[in-house]
Amino acid sequence: MIMKSSSSPLASLLPALAVLVVLALVPALGPSNRILSLAISAGINIVALYGLAVLFGQTGILSMGHAALVGVGAYTAAILARDLGIGFWVALPLGSLLAAAVAAIVGVPSLRVSGHHFVIMTFAFGQLLSIVLTNGGAFTGAATGLDLQLPVTWFGRPAGDLVPYYFIVIAFVAISAVASWLIINSSYGRTLRAIRENEKLAASLGINVGRHKIGAFVVSGLFAGVSGVLLAYFFRHISPNQFSAFPSIYLALMVMIGGARLLLGPIAGGILVSFLPEMLNLDPVESRILYGICLIAVILLLPNGLIAGLFDGLRALGRRLVGSAPRPNVPTDGTSETA
Amino acid sequence: MRSLLLRSASAALCLAASAYSASAQDADTIKIGVVAAESGAFVSAGHTLPAGVGLAVKEINDAGGVKIGDKTYKIELLKRDDRTDIATAIAATQELVRDDKVAAIFGSESHDFTLAMAKITQPAKVIHFAGNSTLAKVLNPQSVAPGGEDHYLFQSEPQEFQRSGSTARGVLSLLTPLVGHPLKKSVVIVGNDATGQFLTSYYVKALKAEGQEVPEVIAYPPDTTDFSPFLTRAKSLNPDVVHFWYNGDSTLTALPQALELGVAPSYFLFGVDPGIWKERGLSADVPVAMSCVPICWGESSNANAKTYFSNYFAAGAPKGVTSSVSLLYYDYVHFLADAWEKAGTLDPDATVAALESMHHKGVVSDDLSFNASHQVTHATEVCAAAPGGAITCAMQQPPAEAPN
Numbered sequence: 001m002i003m004k005s006s007s008s009p010l011a012s013l014l015p016a017l018a019v020l021v022v023l024a025l026v027p028a029l030g031p032s033n034r035i036l037s038l039a040i041s042a043g044i045n046i047v048a049l050y051g052l053a054v055l056f057g058q059t060g061i062l063s064m065g066h067a068a069l070v071g072v073g074a075y076t077a078a079i080l081a082r083d084l085g086i087g088f089w090v091a092l093p094l095g096s097l098l099a100a101a102v103a104a105i106v107g108v109p110s111l112r113v114s115g116h117h118f119v120i121m122t123f124a125f126g127q128l129l130s131i132v133l134t135n136g137g138a139f140t141g142a143a144t145g146l147d148l149q150l151p152v153t154w155f156g157r158p159a160g161d162l163v164p165y166y167f168i169v170i171a172f173v174a175i176s177a178v179a180s181w182l183i184i185n186s187s188y189g190r191t192l193r194a195i196r197e198n199e200k201l202a203a204s205l206g207i208n209v210g211r212h213k214i215g216a217f218v219v220s221g222l223f224a225g226v227s228g229v230l231l232a233y234f235f236r237h238i239s240p241n242q243f244s245a246f247p248s249i250y251l252a253l254m255v256m257i258g259g260a261r262l263l264l265g266p267i268a269g270g271i272l273v274s275f276l277p278e279m280l281n282l283d284p285v286e287s288r289i290l291y292g293i294c295l296i297a298v299i300l301l302l303p304n305g306l307i308a309g310l311f312d313g314l315r316a317l318g319r320r321l322v323g324s325a326p327r328p329n330v331p332t333d334g335t336s337e338t339a
Numbered sequence: 340m341r342s343l344l345l346r347s348a349s350a351a352l353c354l355a356a357s358a359y360s361a362s363a364q365d366a367d368t369i370k371i372g373v374v375a376a377e378s379g380a381f382v383s384a385g386h387t388l389p390a391g392v393g394l395a396v397k398e399i400n401d402a403g404g405v406k407i408g409d410k411t412y413k414i415e416l417l418k419r420d421d422r423t424d425i426a427t428a429i430a431a432t433q434e435l436v437r438d439d440k441v442a443a444i445f446g447s448e449s450h451d452f453t454l455a456m457a458k459i460t461q462p463a464k465v466i467h468f469a470g471n472s473t474l475a476k477v478l479n480p481q482s483v484a485p486g487g488e489d490h491y492l493f494q495s496e497p498q499e500f501q502r503s504g505s506t507a508r509g510v511l512s513l514l515t516p517l518v519g520h521p522l523k524k525s526v527v528i529v530g531n532d533a534t535g536q537f538l539t540s541y542y543v544k545a546l547k548a549e550g551q552e553v554p555e556v557i558a559y560p561p562d563t564t565d566f567s568p569f570l571t572r573a574k575s576l577n578p579d580v581v582h583f584w585y586n587g588d589s590t591l592t593a594l595p596q597a598l599e600l601g602v603a604p605s606y607f608l609f610g611v612d613p614g615i616w617k618e619r620g621l622s623a624d625v626p627v628a629m630s631c632v633p634i635c636w637g638e639s640s641n642a643n644a645k646t647y648f649s650n651y652f653a654a655g656a657p658k659g660v661t662s663s664v665s666l667l668y669y670d671y672v673h674f675l676a677d678a679w680e681k682a683g684t685l686d687p688d689a690t691v692a693a694l695e696s697m698h699h700k701g702v703v704s705d706d707l708s709f710n711a712s713h714q715v716t717h718a719t720e721v722c723a724a725a726p727g728g729a730i731t732c733a734m735q736q737p738p739a740e741a742p743n
Contacts, residue, residue, distance in 0.1 A: 032434055032438050033430075033433040033434050033436075033437040033438050034430045034431065034433060034434035034438065035430075036433070037426075037429055037430035037433040037434070038426065038427075038430045041426035041429075041430070134531065134532075134536070142536055142537075143531075143532055143534075143535070143536040143537065144450065144451070144454075144473055144476055144536075144537055145451055145454070147454065147458075147477070149488075160462070162433065162437075234429075235425065235429060235455050235458075236455055236458035237451055237454040237455040237458060239451040241451065241532070242425060242451075274426070277422065278427075283377075283378030283379065283420075283422060284378055284379040284380075284422050284423060284424070285378070285379075287422075
C-alpha cells in the first residue's frame, strides 16, 4: 500500500537548501582561513556523500571503496591538466563520467553478490586502485603522486583565494542535494527503494534488480568523480594514500552518522566528522574512539542517522506539547510517500 | 559626573596604552610556523619538528633575538598539529600564511603534505623549509630561480643519492669486519609507500655502486606486523646483509622475526637510533648496523650533536626512534635568522638571496649551504652493534655524484 504524506516533495528539499543558504553566508562572518579550509574539505566530502547516500540510503548497498572513485575523479583532473592542459570546468564532467564508468566496470562483477560480500568487493577495489596508483610509474606519479598546476578560474579570473573556491564547493553541494532529491522523488528512486526493501519482491514485479543496482553504483560514481576533481584542485597535490581504505571508511562513517535517507544527512555527517576533532581538540586516536561510539549509538538508537533521529525527536516533542494523537507514519527518507 | 569623566578618561588611556603595547609587540616579533604530526600515524617523526624548531627559537630569543638593521626582533613560534591528516595540514598552513602572516614555515614530515603545503606557501612568498628528500621531484634550478614556482622552498635534507650513498658505504664498511668476510649480496626489504618507493630506488643504486649484488627488493605493505612471508623470501636468496630500508618503527618489529628465522649473517636497520637499541635492551647474535637521519643521539661520534641532543632532551623532548629528525629543522632556524640579519630585512626575496649565498656553521655540518636547487649536503652517521653489544659509529660523507 502506498501512503501519501501530507507534505509536498519540495518540503524535503527546503531544509537542505536553507542550511546551504546559511552555509553560503559563512564567509560574511569573517571566519579564519583554517575554518574556511576545513569547510571546503568538508564540502568536497559532502558531494561524495550524496552519491553514497543514493547507493546506501536508497538502494541499501554500502560501498567501502567510495574514496577510490573519488580518486578516479582526482587523478583524471590531474592527468588531464598535466598532459592536455585541460582545466577545472572541463575536468569536472570528464572526471565524473570516468568515475561513473569505473563504477560500472566494478559494479558488474561486484553486484552479482550482495550484502557484506559486496562491501568486501568494494573494499578490495579501493585497495586495488591504491596499489595501481602506487605502482603506476610516471603516469600516476607512483607513490609520490601528482601536482596540479592549473588554476581554477571564476568568471574568467583565477580563484586564488579560499572564498571563491568555498562558493564553488557550496554550489556543487547544492547541485548534489538537488540531484539527490530529483533521484529520490523520481520513479527511479522508488524503484531503488523497492529493491532496498525487498530484492526478491522487486524482482517478482519485473524490476531488473541487477541493472538498477549497477545503475545506482554508477550514479554514486558521478558524484564521487565531481568530488575528486574538486579535491584535486583544492589540495593541488594528490597521492594514492588519500584514496585508500581509511578515507573510504570515513566516508561510510559520515553517511551512517548523518543519515543516508534525508537530504540533510550527508551535510550533517560531513560537517560533524570534519569539525568534531577541531572543536573538541581531539587527536586522531580520540577521534576514532568517538566516531566508533557515535556509530554504535546511531546504529542502536537512531538507525536512520542523526538528522532523522533529531526530526523524530522534535516531532515527538511537538506531539507531547500540543497533546495531539500521533500522525501517520511520515517518511524519514526525504520522499513524499512511503511504501 | 566629574568622577565618571575621570574614570572614562583613565579607561581610554589604559586601552590606548594596551593597544600601543600590542602593536609594538607585533612590530618587534617575527612569526614563524611549524606544521607537523604531533598526533596520528606519523607522530614518531612529527613531534621532533616542533621540538627542534622550538629549541632553536628559544636559543635565538635567549641570545637577544634577531638583529635586522638597527632593530632587534624576537621570534614567535606558532605550532600546528596536522594530526597526520592532509586536510588539517592544509588548513593549518592556510591559517599560518593568511591569518597569522608568518614569515617562514617548517614542515611537514610527510612528503605529500609538504608538496600540498608548498602550493600555499610559495605564491604567498613564505620561506618554507622541509626535510623531505622527495622534494627533489620539484626542486631544480629553474623552479627555485626568482619567479619560479618554488623560489621560497628549501630542502633541509641531503639529496637522496647522497644520503643513500653515505649510508650504503657506512653500513658495508662497519659490518664487513664484524661479519669477518666480504659482503657481496644484499637484499632490501622496504615498506611499499610513497617514501619507501622513492628511497629504495636510490639505495639499491648506492649498494650496487659499492659492488653489491642486489637480487631482489622485497616490498611489504605499510602497517605489516607479520614479516615472515617477506623474511622467508629473503632467506631463500642467501643474502650477506638484509637491509630494512624504511621505516624505523616497522624495522624494529621485523628484526626480532628475522633473527628468529636466521635470515642473514648481518642486518641493517634504517632510521633506528643506537640510543633506542640500548634503551630497549635489544641484542642480536649477529652484527646489526643502524643509521640515523642524519646524526644519532645514542652513541654519536659527533661532539656538536652530543651537546645538541643533551639540550634537546633537557627541553622535554622524548627519546624516540627518530629524534634525530629534529636536526633537519633545528639548524635551519639559526640559518634563517642569520640570513635575515645578513639581508638586513625581512623581505622574502632578499632573505632567499641571503640563504643562497651563505655558509652556516650548524650541528649537522660546519659548512651548511644550499645548492642551485635549494638542497643541502651533509654527512650521515652510521653505527653498528657487534654481537657482544659494543656499538661503534662513524660519520660518512656523501658521494660527490649520483651513481649511474
